Amino acid sequence: MKKTVSVAPMMDCTDKHEIYFLSLISKNIHLYTEMIVANAIIRGDKTKLLSFKKINNPVTLQVGGSDPRELAEACKISEDYGYKEINLNLGCPSKKVQKNKFGACLMQEPDLVAKCIEAMANASKLPITIKTRIGYNDVENFEFLKSFIQTTKDAGSKKFIIHARKALLKKLTPKENLNIPPLKYDFVYKLKDYFKDDEIIINGGVKTTEEIKKHLKIVDGVMIGRAIYHSPYFLADIEREIFKNENVPTRTEVMENLIPYIQEQTSKGIQLNHIMRHTVGLFHGQNGSKTWKQYLSKNMCIRDADLQKVNHIMDQVRKNNPVFLER
Numbered sequence: 605m606k607k608t609v610s611v612a613p614m615m616d617c618t619d620k621h622e623i624y625f626l627s628l629i630s631k632n633i634h635l636y637t638e639m640i641v642a643n644a645i646i647r648g649d650k651t652k653l654l655s656f657k658k659i660n661n662p663v664t665l666q667v668g669g670s671d672p673r674e675l676a677e678a679c680k681i682s683e684d685y686g687y688k689e690i691n692l693n694l695g696c697p698s699k700k701v702q703k704n705k706f707g708a709c710l711m712q713e714p715d716l717v718a719k720c721i722e723a724m725a726n727a728s729k730l731p732i733t734i735k736t737r738i739g740y741n742d743v744e745n746f747e748f749l750k751s752f753i754q755t756t757k758d759a760g761s762k763k764f765i766i767h768a769r770k771a772l773l774k775k776l777t778p779k780e781n782l783n784i785p786p787l788k789y790d791f792v793y794k795l796k797d798y799f800k801d802d803e804i805i806i807n808g809g810v811k812t813t814e815e816i817k818k819h820l821k822i823v824d825g826v827m828i829g830r831a832i833y834h835s836p837y838f839l840a841d842i843e844r845e846i847f848k849n850e851n852v853p854t855r856t857e858v859m860e861n862l863i864p865y866i867q868e869q870t871s872k873g874i875q876l877n878h879i880m881r882h883t884v885g886l887f888h889g890q891n892g893s894k895t896w897k898q899y900l901s902k903n904m905c906i907r908d909a910d911l912q913k914v915n916h917i918m919d920q921v922r923k924n925n926p927v928f929l930e931r
Contacts, residue, residue: 605824607820607824607825608825609633609826609842609846610633610635610805610826610828611633612636612735612807612828612829613636613637613639613666613691613693614638614829614833615639615696615698617638617833617882618635618638619637619638619878620637620656621878621879622833623637623661624862624865625858625862625879625882626661626836627659627660628853628861629840629852629858630839630840630842630852631660631843631849632846632847632849633839633842633843634661634662634664634825635661635664636663636664636665636666636691636827637656637664637666639666639668639693639707640666641669641706642668642671642675642677643671643674643678645667645678645681646674646677646681650681654685657868662688662689663686663687663688664687664690664691665687665689665690665691666691666693666735667679667682667690667692667693668706668707669692669720670704670706670710670713670716670720671720672719672722672723672724675724675727676723676726677727679724679727679730680727682730683730687730688730689730689731689733690724690728690730690731690732690733691733691734691735691765692717692721692724692734692761693706693735694708694710694717694734694737694756695735695736696708696778697737697771697772697776697778698777698778702773708736708737708740708771708773709740709773711737711739711743711771712740714752714755714756717752717756718755718758719759720759721734721756721759721761722760724760725760725761726760732761732762733761733762733763733764734756734763734764735765735827736752736753736756736764736765736766736767737766737769738767738768738770739770739771740770740771740773741770741772741773743770746791746794746795749766749791750795750798753799757799757802762803763802764805765807765827766791766792766795766804766805766806766807767807768789768791768806768807768808768809769781769782769786769787770785772784782830787808787809789806789808789819792804792806796822796823796824804824805824805827806819806825806827807826807828807829810826810827811828811831813841813842813845813846816846817845817846833885834885835888835889836882836883836886836888837885837886837887837888840853855886855887856921858886859921866879866880870911876904876910876913876914877904880900880904881900884897884900885897896917899917
């Protein structure tokens, strides 16, 4: 089984523009969309919601929902947009998501989850996968997790992404749920030991390539979220150290390669700030990082930004302005 590294689905972060931007840094990373609600796919602007510029990286659509018929229909609709698989969100703890009966609260209803996965698998030729947590509220024991994963497997899930924290559904905000419940990687390791022939992906708190290497000795893949969103060039380290790819573009080359995409998208009416907001962390840790962030915040992460401002700051980068020299 091929080992994988992926970027986690993150609400308001991993949209189609972020997916394309990250593909310019890494050839091997597996990318996930932010969660798109099944009902929105059925009733909304399908092209706007589902289309993305085709890239060589595998891209997975993550959906949210708890109605088997709606999820099945959303899977059918999404099938021809170029996704490699469809992932069901069983891990998001936000109150809004809970109110609509999506995400981590569904761990309380394994039978309903099974019906959802079965309907999705029957409706689509694409593999159906899940992303979930190790438990919820006071339920945090391996026997529950093992049983829950077995239920989803029997229903048709082909891969299991486990955020190694439980979800506290009533007490914490989504941000707190990413930090306060302790990470328990041993739960995921034991899960892989039990489901030896199944693809088990670990998620939660991974920040370095050394941590990735450690996890990959035990599980089949590592999923990383905030560490990549806040510092996207972390992907370059992953390319070199995990995938042994030395042909990685510099940060400047990444931005040069992004410009044609910016021109294409803005010509279609996409606002520049929808794209450029994802590049704020590109120079993280470099000389000039603060200057880059300040310039973007003032000039390009605003509603009426224009391409001329991209060209202005890129001129500074191209001229090897000392504040933009890469280490």
